Amino acid sequence: MMRRILRSCPTVLAAVAFPLLALTSPASAARTPQPQRLSGADPFTDCAPGAVDGKMADGAIEPQLAADPHDTRRLAALWPQDRQRGVVLAVSGDGGRTWNRTVVPHLTRCSGGSYDYVDGPAVTFTGDGGLVVTGGLFMADGSASAAVSTRSDDGGRTWTRPAVIVQETDPAQGGVGGGPAVADPRDPDVLYVVTPRFPAQARTRNDGWISRSTDGGRSWQPPTLVVDAGDGHLVSGHRLTVLDDGSLVDVHSRVRFGEGPVTSRLTLQAVRSTDGGRTWSKPVKVADQRTKWLFEDPESGEQVSHTTSLLADTAVDRRTGRIYAAWQDARFSGGGADAVALAASDDGGRTWSQPVRVNRTPTDIPVPNQQSFTVTLAVGHDGTLAVSHFDFRRNDTGAPLLTDRWLVRCRPHARDCASDRATWRETRLTPASFDMRQAPRIPDEASPRGYFLGEQMGLVARTGGFTAAWAAPDTPGSAAIHAVTVH
Incomplete structure (x- = not known):
C-alpha cells in the first residue's frame, strides 16, 4: 500500500503474547461453503495508540494465504490487525479444518520491534517447508521505513530475528515498501522480493528494486534495480513470477501523472530477467488499465477500496509455463463499472493476449452495482484457473451497501481460459451479503x-480445490478475516 506518514509516535513497548487458539470448522452449507472466522480478539490492546492510528483501518484486514507446495494440507494465513500495529498469523496442518493463531514477533513496537506500523505483510512457504513472513515497516513521522523478513521452521511457534531486505532512514530520500517473497522452484533456499521505493516529493518519479536470498530468507543480498518509472511516473503493485527455468517476470502498474482521464494514464506492464535479477528487459505492455479508478458507494457517493483499481494479480500454470494476469477494468461497460479482466502470456511475459472479461457479475442490473473489485488470482495443479473478487450485485436502495465475495473457475481442457469463449463457473463465498458501509473508513x-x-x-x-480468505465488517468500523475451501 502507499501511505502518507504524518507525525511521530511513542517508543517501543514490550511484545504482546498471543496464545495459539484452535478454530473448528462449522458444518458446510448445502450449496454455499460455510466460511470460518480466522481473526480473533485484538492482541494489541495493551499497546499505546500510535500517532496516525486514525488514518489506519481498524480490526483485521487484507489477508494473504500460502500453501506448502509439497503438502497443501499445510496452510498459512496472515493479516495486519488493530490499525496495522502488528501482524497475526494463522496456520493449519489439516487443510483448513482447524487453525492456530499467533502474533509474528519483533516487527512493530506492539510486538517487540522498533517500527510503528506494518504495511502489506505476506507469507510464503519455502521449498523445504519453512514459513517466511515479509512486510513493509514504517515510522509514523516518516523518519524511517524498511522491508524485512522473518522465518519460522516450526510452523510459527518460534521466529528468527527480522532480517532487513531494504531500509531507508533519510526522509529526504523518500521511503521503501515491502513485497511478498517468491520462491525459486529449483532451489528451496532461493527467494526473491521486489520492493518499491517512493519519492519524498509527490508526483515526481519512483522505482522498484529486487533483493535475493540464498539462505531461505535469513539474509538478503544488496538490491538491484528492476524498473525506473521515469519522470512524472509512478510504478507500483509489483507481482513477481519465477518460472521453472529461473526466469523472473515482474508485472506492475505504471501511472502517468498529469491532467485528463486516469484511464489514459494507467498501463499494466511486464519486465523480464534471465540472470537472477541482475539485469532486466525493457518494459512491454500487458494492457491499458481502463479502470473506473475512484469508484463509489452507488447511493452515498462515498469512495470504496480506493487504490485497489491500481493493482493486478498474477499466477503461473506450472504444467505449461503460462502466466496469467488479472485486474479491474471498465472497458467491458464503456467505462461504467469495473469488471475483472484477464490476459495471458505463453512466452515468458514477452507478449500478452487481449484482455477478456471473466467475472460473472450480471450486466442487466444498474451499472453502479456491477462494480467488481479487489481481484485475486490462483492456478491449480491441474491447470484450473480461479479468480476471486467482490461486487455489489445484490445491492438495492436500502440502508446497507450489500457486498459479496465470489470465486469463478475455468478448466482449460476444453476452452482457453484467456479466450472470450471460455466457460467459467461461479461460487458465492459469502453465504450472506455484508454491509460495506460498516467497513472501516479511512479519512479523506x-x-x-x-x-x-x-x-x-x-x-x-x-489439491482438489482452492482456499480463499477475505476481510468483511465485524462490528461497525471494524473488520474480521474469513476463509473457506471450495472443492
Whole structure:
C-alpha cells in the first residue's frame, strides 16, 4: 500500500503474547461453503495508540494465504490487525479444518520491534517447508521505513530475528515498501522480493528494486534495480513470477501523472530477467488499465477500496509455463463499472493476449452495482484457473451497501481460459451479503481512503480445490478475516 506518514509516535513497548487458539470448522452449507472466522480478539490492546492510528483501518484486514507446495494440507494465513500495529498469523496442518493463531514477533513496537506500523505483510512457504513472513515497516513521522523478513521452521511457534531486505532512514530520500517473497522452484533456499521505493516529493518519479536470498530468507543480498518509472511516473503493485527455468517476470502498474482521464494514464506492464535479477528487459505492455479508478458507494457517493483499481494479480500454470494476469477494468461497460479482466502470456511475459472479461457479475442490473473489485488470482495443479473478487450485485436502495465475495473457475481442457469463449463457473463465498458501509473508513486526507478492507485478499490452490480468505465488517468500523475451501 502507499501511505502518507504524518507525525511521530511513542517508543517501543514490550511484545504482546498471543496464545495459539484452535478454530473448528462449522458444518458446510448445502450449496454455499460455510466460511470460518480466522481473526480473533485484538492482541494489541495493551499497546499505546500510535500517532496516525486514525488514518489506519481498524480490526483485521487484507489477508494473504500460502500453501506448502509439497503438502497443501499445510496452510498459512496472515493479516495486519488493530490499525496495522502488528501482524497475526494463522496456520493449519489439516487443510483448513482447524487453525492456530499467533502474533509474528519483533516487527512493530506492539510486538517487540522498533517500527510503528506494518504495511502489506505476506507469507510464503519455502521449498523445504519453512514459513517466511515479509512486510513493509514504517515510522509514523516518516523518519524511517524498511522491508524485512522473518522465518519460522516450526510452523510459527518460534521466529528468527527480522532480517532487513531494504531500509531507508533519510526522509529526504523518500521511503521503501515491502513485497511478498517468491520462491525459486529449483532451489528451496532461493527467494526473491521486489520492493518499491517512493519519492519524498509527490508526483515526481519512483522505482522498484529486487533483493535475493540464498539462505531461505535469513539474509538478503544488496538490491538491484528492476524498473525506473521515469519522470512524472509512478510504478507500483509489483507481482513477481519465477518460472521453472529461473526466469523472473515482474508485472506492475505504471501511472502517468498529469491532467485528463486516469484511464489514459494507467498501463499494466511486464519486465523480464534471465540472470537472477541482475539485469532486466525493457518494459512491454500487458494492457491499458481502463479502470473506473475512484469508484463509489452507488447511493452515498462515498469512495470504496480506493487504490485497489491500481493493482493486478498474477499466477503461473506450472504444467505449461503460462502466466496469467488479472485486474479491474471498465472497458467491458464503456467505462461504467469495473469488471475483472484477464490476459495471458505463453512466452515468458514477452507478449500478452487481449484482455477478456471473466467475472460473472450480471450486466442487466444498474451499472453502479456491477462494480467488481479487489481481484485475486490462483492456478491449480491441474491447470484450473480461479479468480476471486467482490461486487455489489445484490445491492438495492436500502440502508446497507450489500457486498459479496465470489470465486469463478475455468478448466482449460476444453476452452482457453484467456479466450472470450471460455466457460467459467461461479461460487458465492459469502453465504450472506455484508454491509460495506460498516467497513472501516479511512479519512479523506489519507490514502487509501473511504471504506477499506484491504488492497488484496487471499487465494491459494489446494489439491482438489482452492482456499480463499477475505476481510468483511465485524462490528461497525471494524473488520474480521474469513476463509473457506471450495472443492
